[in-house]
Amino acid sequence: MLSIKNLQARIEEKQILNGINLDIKAGEVHAIMGPNGSGKSTLASVLAGRPEYEVTGGAVEFLGKDILELSPEERAGEGIFLAFQYPVEIPGLTTTNFIKTAVNEVRKYRGLEPYDAVQFLKLMKEKMALMEISQSLLSRSLNEGFSGGEKKRNEIFQMAMLEPKLAILDETDSGLDIDAIRIVANGVNKLRNKDNAVLVVTHYQRLLDYIVPDFVHVLYNGRIVKSGTKELALELEERGYDFIKNEVGQEA
Amino acid sequence: MNTIETIKERYQQLQSNNGSSALTPIEQNAFNSFTTLGIPTVKHEEWKYTRISSVFNKEYAFNPENLSSSISQTDLDSIRFPGYEEANELVFINGLYSPQLSVIRSENLTVISLEEATRNEHRELVLQHLGHSSKYIKDGLNALSTAFAAEGVFIHVNKGDIVEHPVYIYNIVDARTANVLSQPRMLIYVAQNAQVIFAETYATFGAAESFINQVTEIVVEKDALLEFYRIQNDAAHANQVNTTHIRQIGKSLVNTVTVSLDGGIVRNNLNIAMEAEYAESHFYGLYFLKGNTHVDNHTVVDNVKPHCESNELYKGVVDDSSTAVFNGKIFVQKDAQKTNAYQSNKNLLLSEDAAVNTKPQLEIFADDVKCSHGCTVGQLDEEAFFYLRSRGVSERTAKSLLIHAFAIDILEHIKPEKVREYVDQLISERLGVEVG
Numbered sequence: 001m002l003s004i005k006n007l008q009a010r011i012e013e014k015q016i017l018n019g020i021n022l023d024i025k026a027g028e029v030h031a032i033m034g035p036n037g038s039g040k041s042t043l044a045s046v047l048a049g050r051p052e053y054e055v056t057g058g059a060v061e062f063l064g065k066d067i068l069e070l071s072p073e074e075r076a077g078e079g080i081f082l083a084f085q086y087p088v089e090i091p092g093l094t095t096t097n098f099i100k101t102a103v104n105e106v107r108k109y110r111g112l113e114p115y116d117a118v119q120f121l122k123l124m125k126e127k128m129a130l131m132e133i134s135q136s137l138l139s140r141s142l143n144e145g146f147s148g149g150e151k152k153r154n155e156i157f158q159m160a161m162l163e164p165k166l167a168i169l170d171e172t173d174s175g176l177d178i179d180a181i182r183i184v185a186n187g188v189n190k191l192r193n194k195d196n197a198v199l200v201v202t203h204y205q206r207l208l209d210y211i212v213p214d215f216v217h218v219l220y221n222g223r224i225v226k227s228g229t230k231e232l233a234l235e236l237e238e239r240g241y242d243f244i245k246n247e248v249g250q251e252a
Numbered sequence: 253m254n255t256i257e258t259i260k261e262r263y264q265q266l267q268s269n270n271g272s273s274a275l276t277p278i279e280q281n282a283f284n285s286f287t288t289l290g291i292p293t294v295k296h297e298e299w300k301y302t303r304i305s306s307v308f309n310k311e312y313a314f315n316p317e318n319l320s321s322s323i324s325q326t327d328l329d330s331i332r333f334p335g336y337e338e339a340n341e342l343v344f345i346n347g348l349y350s351p352q353l354s355v356i357r358s359e360n361l362t363v364i365s366l367e368e369a370t371r372n373e374h375r376e377l378v379l380q381h382l383g384h385s386s387k388y389i390k391d392g393l394n395a396l397s398t399a400f401a402a403e404g405v406f407i408h409v410n411k412g413d414i415v416e417h418p419v420y421i422y423n424i425v426d427a428r429t430a431n432v433l434s435q436p437r438m439l440i441y442v443a444q445n446a447q448v449i450f451a452e453t454y455a456t457f458g459a460a461e462s463f464i465n466q467v468t469e470i471v472v473e474k475d476a477l478l479e480f481y482r483i484q485n486d487a488a489h490a491n492q493v494n495t496t497h498i499r500q501i502g503k504s505l506v507n508t509v510t511v512s513l514d515g516g517i518v519r520n521n522l523n524i525a526m527e528a529e530y531a532e533s534h535f536y537g538l539y540f541l542k543g544n545t546h547v548d549n550h551t552v553v554d555n556v557k558p559h560c561e562s563n564e565l566y567k568g569v570v571d572d573s574s575t576a577v578f579n580g581k582i583f584v585q586k587d588a589q590k591t592n593a594y595q596s597n598k599n600l601l602l603s604e605d606a607a608v609n610t611k612p613q614l615e616i617f618a619d620d621v622k623c624s625h626g627c628t629v630g631q632l633d634e635e636a637f638f639y640l641r642s643r644g645v646s647e648r649t650a651k652s653l654l655i656h657a658f659a660i661d662i663l664e665h666i667k668p669e670k671v672r673e674y675v676d677q678l679i680s681e682r683l684g685v686e687v688g
């Protein structure tokens with residue numbers, strides 16, 4: 001589904017991704033872990049098409065298409081969704097109005113009829129229940145004054161509304177208590193099927209108890225330095241990132 | 253004949269035709285001031301960024317009575333605010349009030365000519381307040397309006413009366429046969445405990461140039477409520493200089509919103525003289541400009557007495573080659589202790605050819621006050637823009653949603669729902685998105 005080959009990227013003059021290779025197949029869950037500043041958010045942002053990042057080498061194919069040529073909105077149309085590490089607050093725009101616009105623009109991209117008010121409401125009710133999110137929250141300005149947990153739940157709610165093929169969750173667990181993590185994980189798991197995939201970016205092993213990964217990769221200095229199965233996450237939790245740094249150091 | 257000559261001729265004609273009235277000395281004084289001051293040029297301190305004299309260098313017809321014949325019902329219908337079936341409607345054609353086209357639904361709303369008002373029980377009020385704006389607006393245009401004050405309108409709301417229906421004011425200019433200079437003039441008196449809501453707009457018919465020189469003076473008494481909404485969405489060849497001068501002479505509440513969407517050169521002077529303790533005022537502005545439109549908002553809040561509160565927020569979205577000027581003055585006089593005065597001006601600059609000039613000014617002569625002011629000029633938030641696009645929203649729509657989001661907190665202060673929806677609709681159409 002997603003094939004990343006030797007991806008290199010920089011922001012301003014700073015090289016951050018130094019040749020990432022990663023293959024994700026439909027139905028799989030991959031986790032990317034790594035110390036702060038290793039480039040996890042950069043990778044997620046580059047996949048979603050954030051314009052500030054400049055891709056300096058490599059290729060990314062998604063469902064057979066070269067997505068590096070596509071705008072962020074086209075990538076969303078193709079089925080890529082990024083749950084932001086820091087969701088943006090937009091005073092004056094309600095979540096409901098925003099998501100309605102987004103859902104219908106994505107449907108248009110996919111050649112589907114826009115939802116009318118009734119269909120949209122039905123879909124929204126369903127996903128609200130799934131994410132245990134209230135109507136009143138969605139009627140407020142997007143993320144403005146939301147608690148950390150509300151922001152993250154709102155991200156996953158939007159994901160549920162957009163039904164992506166590849167969901168990239170950037171530290172969606174950070175700042176969440178265990179109940180909120182359960183809700184978020186539950187939302188993600190409900191959407192999983194054999195045709196879509198999830199890329200979980202996280203600092204901690206905790207979320208992976210709920211969204212169980214098929215593969216775990218460790219990102220360090222803009223490279224995937226180690227890959228394994230879910231046991232790798234446990235090992236990292238136990239031993240910290242220093243042992244990776246040491247291993248990498250020894251290889252160099 | 254140049255416009256100044258045209259003005260002089262008409263002035264002399266009116267003075268000799270109408271004979272003398274209580275307004276004659278006021279008009280004569282004003283006319284003399286006009287002759288001395290002339291049309292303000294960019295050398296005038298308050299007119300640095302707005303070149304109005306060039307507008308005046310054209311030839312204008314200034315004989316509203318002869319020009320006002322051809323406005324049809326269809327013309328009028330095309331500019332009515334929604335909810336007009338339930339509203340009082342005051343129609344001005346080429347600056348002159350038209351009783352025939354106007355509809356007064358509220359019995360407690362008095363609308364008569366200023367000249368008539370000097371011949372009845374309102375005489376003292378008129379003589380006391382008419383022309384008060386000249387204390388703040390010291391230029392020839394203000395004087396020019398007052399020189400023809402007798403043609404203006406006096407609006408009166410009696411003590412304790414609540415004008416149930418909003419008062420819609422339409423300023424129509426018929427520029428189908430000539431360039432037109434027009435001068436709508438009002439003096440509005442809102443008595444103690446009275447309440448009234450105004451919504452005003454402008455429309456030019458025809459392709460010739462229009463220049464409106466409007467002065468509206470409003471007196472608000474104790475415990476009265478005034479809401480005043482102004483929507484400027486006129487043609488690109490329609491220019492206007494507009495003074496709204498509000499005196500809060502009792503502890504009262506004033507809420508105004510000025511929305512400027514289209515026009516040629518538009519200058520809005522808004523003065524709030526807070527002349528009584530515990531007066532409160534809120535004034536908001538939104539200018540959303542395209543093409544070559546130039547909008548200049550000059551506001552003055554004059555805190556004369558203690559314990560007054562004023563909130564001012566003007567927001568601008570400036571696109572294409574349009575230009576905006578914001579000049580906000582807050583005066584706190586020596587006696588006006590415990591003043592709370594807030595002012596903010598925020599701008600979104602959407603094009604490299606657009607420009608904003610913003611200047612807040614605080615002059616405080618009292619020591620125990622809370623005042624703040626601030627202004628920003630920026631672009632659309634990149635972070636927010638990417639966030640929306642990453643969810644599949646196209647660049648164009650994302651931009652529209654963000655502009656709408658920026659503007660919405662001004663629109664929220666338009667309290668009459670019908671007027672608010674009307675403005676929101678105009679903005680949504682401009683943006684090409686359906687929001688909400």
Ligand SMILES: Nc1ncnc2c1ncn2[C@@H]1O[C@H](COP(=O)(O)OP(=O)(O)O)[C@@H](O)[C@H]1O
Nearest residue numbers: 011012014016035036037038039040041042043
């Ligand atoms: N806008 C930026 N300008 C310059 N450097 C940046 C910018 N954003 C991120 N970086 C740097 O890129 C590196 C990787 O950041 P990031 O991808 O956010 O790491 P992670 O998500 O793994 O913590 C860090 O060293 C960070 O300081």
Ligand SMILES: [Mg+2]
Nearest residue numbers: 040041085171
């Ligand atoms: Mg990160």
